[in-house]
Amino acid sequence: MKKTCDDWRRHFPAGKFGAHLFPEFEKRAKAVSAEIFRVKTSVEAADVVLNLARFTNARKVVSVSSPLQEKAGIENVLKSADIEVYSDQGDIATHAATADIGISGVEFGIAETGSVCQDGYAVESRLVSTLPPIHVAFLDSGLIVPGIIEAFEIISQVFDRGYISFITGPSRTADIERVLTIGVHGPSRFIIVAVDGELQGGGEAS
Amino acid sequence: MTGENRNIRKEIGEKLKDEALRTNLGRFAEVYPAARAAALENAGDVEALREAIKQMKIDTVDRIEEVAGRFEAEATKRGIKVFRAADGNAVFGYLMDLCKALGVKRIVKSKSMASEEIDLSPYFKKNGLHVCESDLGEWIIELAGHKPSHMVMPAIHLSRYQVADYFSKELDKEIPPDIAFMVQAARRRLRGEFLNADMGISGANFGIAENGAIGLVTNEGNARLVTTLPPIHVVIMGYEKLIPKITDAALILKLLPRGATAQLMTSYMTLVGGPTPVMVKVGEHWVEKTREMHIILLDNGRLKAAKDEKFKQIFQCIRCASCLNVCPVYTLVGGHVYGGHTYAGGIGAILTAFLSGMADFEKFHELCIGCRRCTEVCPGKIDIPGLIEELRVRAVKEHGLPFVMKQVFENVMTNRRLFHSLMRAASLGMKPFAKGNLIRHLPLFFSGLAKDRSLPTIADKPLRDRMKSLIRKPAKPIGRAAFFSGCTMDFVLPDTGESIIKVLQDLGYEVVFPMDQSCCGKPVSATGDLETARKIARLNIQAFEKEKADVIITGCPACVEALHSYSEILKEEPEWKDRAAAVSHKVREFCSFVAEEYGKRGRLTKTGGGPKVTYHDSCHMKRVLGIAKEPRQLIEAAGCELVEMKDSDKCCGMSGIFGVKYAELSMPILEQKMNNIRNTGAEIAACACSGCMVQLQGGLDKQVPGVKMKHVADLLAEKIKD
Incomplete structure (x- = not known):
């Protein structure tokens, strides 16, 4: 799969990121209507996604894989619950516009704003995160940077070409009478599954 | 110009009656300042960020x-x-x-x-x-x-x-x-x-x-x-x-x-x-x-602007529109009156001048009242009002002033005797009419009627005629202070002029009042007519350098700004440059000067026991001169209890010629101010600007009759025993 950078983790500035920033990140993300599930194991992560699919009566899911999703075996868990799951590029192109849930991984979170940074060079990772009404993003809870400035320190190292997004809560508008309304062109629910432990990198031990 | 103006007036009228626009924009403008401040809480050093954006953009445009x-x-x-x-x-x-x-x-x-x-x-x-x-x-x-x-x-x-x-x-x-x-x-x-x-x-x-x-x-x-x-x-x-x-x-x-x-x-x-x-x-x-x-x-005009020493600033705009969100005029009428172009408000007026031509600019530049509120929020630190003034100067250079204004400026404002005799005539002339009008800094012939505001009449006896009885030379003067009253204090608010003289004499200064002083020139330079402004500057320089004063005091921040600008507007005239600088250098704003003097004498302390007072920050005072703390300290030193009003530094709606020419816009701005004053429960509304005083006094008179308007100097003078 095409990525702006194949190994983002290598570019995190030592001492400037870590799980200690997660509470601030969580507070900011929730303030803009992102939903956050912080889990300790990949098994719990799979439960979160399966429950979500059940509660929303999802029948069709499009998914672009990431290491966290693979470890949690998300696709198999959903399939065994009789939910259609599409993860091939061509299938995603066919089904993203009619899918109930899109799932992808993101590279890191930003505490200052509650944003996550998505490497969207591959078109399928954008299709699953823009077209379905629900986007589930898998995040390593240890990969939180303090702010926008630090985020761009990382980006400036990896961004020769490609497509990078900050996603901060669900799609929103206030274009009619300044009334905040969720879910215009993008997802109306943005759900972050933040996984602790297993895959955590070497920021600050905390 | 008048024909095109009439259209804009009609449009403004329509927008003011547009319920949806007024409600949506009004509600937004009401919550925006606090919401923005809250959003900036975790942004780090905001001033450093603004400076960094500005420098990055300047580096780019260069x-x-x-x-x-x-x-x-x-x-x-x-x-x-x-x-x-x-x-x-x-x-x-x-x-x-x-x-x-x-x-x-x-x-x-x-x-x-x-x-x-x-x-x-x-x-x-x-x-x-x-x-x-x-x-x-x-x-x-x-x-x-x-x-x-x-x-x-x-x-x-x-x-x-x-x-x-x-x-x-x-x-x-x-x-x-x-x-x-x-x-x-x-x-x-x-x-x-x-x-x-x-x-x-x-x-x-x-x-x-x-x-x-x-x-x-x-x-x-x-x-x-x-x-x-x-x-x-x-x-x-x-x-x-x-x-x-x-x-x-x-x-x-x-x-x-x-x-x-x-x-x-x-x-x-x-x-x-x-x-x-x-x-x-x-x-x-x-x-x-x-x-x-x-x-x-x-490109479409941008690369030309990039080469313009002043207007290359438009490259500092990141299109956030915070300037619109705080603009007292924009938030009343919305963007369409700015010529129906893509870019609205003050920054829109400037962009439009470059992208669509000066003809469009000349139709709506007057909607910038120069309150400078936008300059406090602009992430790229663009001097929007300054650029609009500069565009006016260029427009006047190219097309001249409208005829009537030109006649008045060139013939009346540069002739102190004629100007002042017209002011005196106005005090008599208006008697037959029910209510007289005088607009800030300007004589009668510019005035219009306003139903939600009484405009104070011209005093029977201007300050200049009261001087003999006011001047008391202290036995051992600590210095010589020349008083520049400004037209408004001279002819409309002479009692406040008296207060200023009393406070300065009480400090031990010998006060002098040069009789040849005239209008500071601000109303003229604000229209872009720098030529007339220079003539006025020369007259005032002559009047003041004769006095050999240690300091020149004025109680009107717009006058201070104008007097300070003399060295700038005369910098290319070798015989005037240094004389202008010498006079400009001595000019001090009343409150900041007195606070300093009170401080030296241990008098800048809260005393208490007096009435509840709320303070209005004049735009010129706070954002041009940067003076906000001192008048408040003086209010408390005068024994008053200071209560802050909401948006104390939002324009009162006067702003020179604007307040009368666009009375329909000025009135809703004034009304917001009146509500904010009323909500404090104060007995007195104070400010330190004669222009604002005229507007606020007029508004209080009609809308909040229980509250008195006073200059900070009046509060101080009342505490001084004769």
């Missing part, structure tokens, strides 16, 4: 060709086609060729103000192409056939009911005026536009020279779709969006969402660097291809 060249080279290297367009026609030609060559029939747009500036969509439609705006607000105004009324919130002038009507027509079914429902209806309707478009057009919030990438800041997610679904992506952006480095984008992103909508970050921020993959259906199968990507760099 080598704009080099930066644009690098941007083009890097983008080209990565497979983007870059086209430099001199103007709208060049863009049209390029895009029509492209559409023909690639068989483009359907176009979907996410927001690009540069494309609106050149009226791209109407051009496409005329040429048989299907084009659709996808930003909800832009789509609404496209359906309505309007221009944006705000740079960030283009449809803020419309109510849900109006939007429901437009939607019902477009979707050919009854759409209820329920906002959530309408947003979902728009989502369904516009989804097809994204999926079926042959070409996506976006703007850019910044373009990075280092790697040829662009950045898009949106909330709805439409820009993500426009850059993801169609097989062709065209970016239309102005040169001012270029930044040198990837990390420079961080500075913009720290302040753009916070300033625009008081968000820490918009829902989506997207960086596109080079062509990205796109899925294209070939027969029954989806195939990945490389998207065709074009970037059009639009």
